[in-house]
Amino acid sequence: MKLHILGCGDAFGSGGRNQSGYLVEATDRLFLLDCGPTTLLAMKRAGFDPRRLDAIILSHLHGDHFGGIPFFFIEYLYQRPRDYPLTIAGPPGTEPRVRQLYATMYGAGGNPAAELPPVDFVVLTPEQRQNVAGVDVFAFRVPHQTHDVSLGIKVAYQSKHILFSGDSAWTDVFIEHAEGVDLFLCECSFFNEQPGMHVNYRALEANLARLRCKQLVLTHLGEDMLAHKHALSMTLAEDGMIIEI
Numbered sequence: 001m002k003l004h005i006l007g008c009g010d011a012f013g014s015g016g017r018n019q020s021g022y023l024v025e026a027t028d029r030l031f032l033l034d035c036g037p038t039t040l041l042a043m044k045r046a047g048f049d050p051r052r053l054d055a056i057i058l059s060h061l062h063g064d065h066f067g068g069i070p071f072f073f074i075e076y077l078y079q080r081p082r083d084y085p086l087t088i089a090g091p092p093g094t095e096p097r098v099r100q101l102y103a104t105m106y107g108a109g110g111n112p113a114a115e116l117p118p119v120d121f122v123v124l125t126p127e128q129r130q131n132v133a134g135v136d137v138f139a140f141r142v143p144h145q146t147h148d149v150s151l152g153i154k155v156a157y158q159s160k161h162i163l164f165s166g167d168s169a170w171t172d173v174f175i176e177h178a179e180g181v182d183l184f185l186c187e188c189s190f191f192n193e194q195p196g197m198h199v200n201y202r203a204l205e206a207n208l209a210r211l212r213c214k215q216l217v218l219t220h221l222g223e224d225m226l227a228h229k230h231a232l233s234m235t236l237a238e239d240g241m242i243i244e245i
């Protein structure tokens with residue numbers, strides 16, 4: 001299995017990096033973890049036909065994580081029609097929010113009932129294992145938003161396990177879920193502790209010995225992190241990076 005980093009920047013595109021998008025390539029599955037606005041172009045740049053995509057799995061409904069979906073819709077409606085439905089899985093509220101966003105960007109008169117390409121929506125229920133287009137998904141709540149649900153996501157396919165933090169403040173829940181995973185893709189927006197619900201490098205450093213994952217890669221990198229880039233001992237994601245799992 002391979003994970004292609006399509007976008008490892010934060011919401012501000014810090015350092016000129018794309019917004020969140022991680023493409024998981026397995027023998028007979030291709031799926032995205034998050035779909036920021038820059039994801040379709042980054043997927044094409046990486047040489048993938050967007051029709052091959054089986055599923056988009058969303059951690060939460062912030063624009064830098066799901067704002068790229070309408071571009072996939074118009075691709076499938078007007079450029080390259082799909083042969084089978086795309087599965088979109090995300091926290092409660094995903095379907096209306098995606099429909100609303102698409103209607104705002106391309107729908108007739110902003111009508112949320114505007115035609116979509118064939119899509120199967122799946123609500124990810126925290127603390128439950130679910131099958132999403134043949135991929136084993138376990139989502140759990142993380143502290144990032146006050147009212148809406150933000151999820152950390154663990155995916156398993158053909159005995160390989162990836163843990164993705166989504167956006168979140170540091171939480172010891174990651175220790176439990178990182179146990180034995182092949183890759184922990186952890187957001188790290190800041191170097192020093194800052195207000196806002198995001199992980200900072202200092203918190204990760206303090207907990208590093210407790211994390212028993214096989215690989216740790218930091219992503220969702222903000223300006224503060226990038227300014228310290230050359231002095232860090234942990235692996236930072238780069239757009240275009242391919243991680244063997």
Ligand SMILES: [Zn+2]
Pocket residue numbers: 010011020062064065167220
């Ligand atoms: Zn974000």
Ligand SMILES: [Zn+2]
Pocket residue numbers: 060062144167
């Ligand atoms: Zn967010």
